[in-house]
Amino acid sequence: MTSVIVGAKRIDQLDDNIAAAQVMLSDDELAELDRVSQLPPEYPGWMLERQGGNRRKQLEAQRC
Template identity: 55%
Template sequence: QLKANIQAAQIRLSGEELNALDEVSRIPEEYPGWMMKMMAGYRDSTES
């Protein structure tokens, strides 16, 4: 198992593969960050 783990650590991924992994493993933004962005967008749309 140690040999398999060491070999797995030597894997090379393309930029496309890394981007796909980044996209599916993105952690959702926590409160209150998402709420502040949502409210800022709401205020921006009502100030015209």
């Protein structure tokens, strides 16, 4: 989620802020932004992932 705080004091600053709303990013640019802004895993998510690894392997083996 993002938000924009407009703090323009001059008309040219306001024009720049308004123009920024028209910027279109490519899929590659969006993917790169997602990559560099990814938050580190938080507890308990990383713990569940680590502890559940063996069980997932067992379930996958049963499906085959």
